[in-house]
Amino acid sequence: MCLLKVTGLTKTYKNKKDFVYALKGIDFSIKQGECLGLVGESGCGKSTTAEIIARLIKEDSGTIMFNGAEITGQKRLKCVGKDLQMVFQNPKDSFDPKYSLLESVMMGADSYNLYSKTELRQRAQELIKYVGLKGSYLNKGIGSLSGGECQKASIARAVICSPKLIIFDEATSALDVSVQAQIIGLMRKLKEEKGVSFLFITHDLALTSSICDNIAVMYSGRIIEYGPCQEVLKNPKHPYTKQLVSSVLPINGCCNIPEFNVLRNTEYTENSCDFYAFCQRADEKCAKGILNMAQLQGRSVLCCHADD
C-alpha cells in the first residue's frame, strides 16, 4: 500500500529581489514499511521536501497524498497528526533545554491525548530503554547527553505515538560512525518490528545502501534518478549520480576523486540542464533544454542528452 505519494511538488523562496527555486516539480512515493533514501548535495532541496511533507512549510504547487488522503495545503495537526514524525539534523538543538529527557520524550505524544499520564510516562521509559539509553538519564537535562544519545532520544520521541512514517532529515550527519551504525540498527529494528516507513535524507551514500529500499537522487530541486537503492548505486545512469557515487571515498586507500569544477560558463536559459556547467559530457543540446523523466531498466532517470 502506498503511504506517501508526492506529485509535481514545487517551492520557491523569495529573497527580497531574488527568487530561489528550491523545488522544481518532484515526484516520488513511499510504500508502507519502505525506506526511501533522498540524497544530493547541500541546497538541492532535500530539507525543503521534508518540511513540506511534514507540513512545517507550504508548497507552491503539487499534490501530497498521505495515508490515502490529500494533505496538500492543510495544517499539520488536521492532516498528518501523530502518523508523521521527524528526526532533525542537530540532535541537541531539537530538544528544549528546559526539560529533562523523560519530559522531552513524553512531549512527543502528550498533545495527541493517546495515553493517560501514567501510561505515557511508562511508555516513554520503555522507549528510552528500547533506543538504548540508560535509565539513569531519565531525569537528566538534555544538555548532559551526548549528540548520539540525544539523537536516540529523538527517535524515542518520534516513535512514542506509533507513527506510520518518520522523516530523518540528515539525522546522522552530525554523528560519528559508531553512533551512525547504532541509529541505522535502530531504524532496521523499527522497520522490522513496528513496520514504520522512513524518508531518510542524507549525504552519506554508504548509509543509504545499508538501510534504504529505494533511492531518489536530487540535484538543484529535481529528482534526477530514482529507483532501487542497490541498483542505482551500483550502476548509476545520470552523469551527476555517476559523479556522486564515484565521490565516495573507500576506507582502505585513495581513489580518483572526481572534480566538480565549473567546466563552462555559457549562460543558462530557463530550460538548461541544471548540471550543464559541471557535466563532463554536456553539449550544446544540454544548454537548450532538459528532457523528461523516463523509465530505464526498472528505474526513473531524468533523460540526458549525453545518452542520445
Added chain:
Amino acid sequence: MERKKYPVSFWVLAVLIMLLIAAAVFAPVLAPNDPNKSSLMDALKGPCQQFPLGTDPLGRCLLSRMLYGGRVSIFSSLIITASVFVLGTVIGVFSGYTGGAVDMVLTKIISITQAFPKIILAIAIAGVLGIGIKNTIIALCIVEWAEYARMARSLIRSVKERTFIKAAKICGCGEIKIMFRHILPNIIPPLIVSASLGIASMIMEVAALSYLGVGVQSPMAEWGAMMNTGKDYIQTNISLVLVPGAAIFITAVIFNLFGEKIRDVLGTRN
C-alpha cells in the same frame, strides 16, 4: 530536571536586599525622628544622640530622611523596572512573534525611543507632566520600555528559529502551547537578569531626576533630592551629600551584584 545550585554569595546578597527593603518598609519604626519635621534651632548639627547622622539645613534628621528616602528610591525603582519589564516584554514578544509589517512598525518606534538620550528625554517628559514621584515613574517608564522590547524581540526571533520549536510543532503543539511551554521559558531568564541589573541604574536615574529638581516634591525625603539640598554645603558639611550618596552607592552595588549572581545561576552569561 536536576535542581540549580545557588552559591552562598547569592543568598548573602539576597539577605542584604531583604534588609534594605525591610529598612525601607519599617522606616516609621526604625527612624528616630520625624523626617519632615524642621527646626532651625537644630540646623546643620553634627552626629549626636538625638540625630545619629546629624541634621540638614532645615534641622531635619538625616538618618530618618535616609530611611524614608529609601522607600521612594527603592520602591519607585522596583515599580519602574517591573512595569517596563512587563510592557517591554509584551511589546517585544508580540513584535518578534508576529513579524511582518507589525514588527517593522514596532521596531521603528523602539529605535526612535532609543535614539533619544534617556535622561534628557525623561527630564523633558517629567517637565511636561509636572513635578512629583508619580510623573517621575511615568517618565522613566516611557523612556525605559524600549530596551526590554528590543531585547525580547531579538530573543524571540532567535528562539523561534531553533530546531526544538519545529520539533514541538511535529509533536502536535499549537501556537499557544509553544509560546508558553517553549518560547517564554527560554526568553524570560535573560530578561530577568537584565531587569535585576537594571534596578541599580533605575535607582540612579530616579535620584538623578530628583537631584535635577524634576523628581519628588519637597518636603518628601528622597536620596537624589537630599543630595540636591546638601550640594550647597559640600565644603562645610560633607555628610549632607555623603549620607544619601552612600545610600545610593551601597544599594546600587548590592542590586548589581545580585543581578550578576542571578545571571550566573540562570546560566545566561553568554
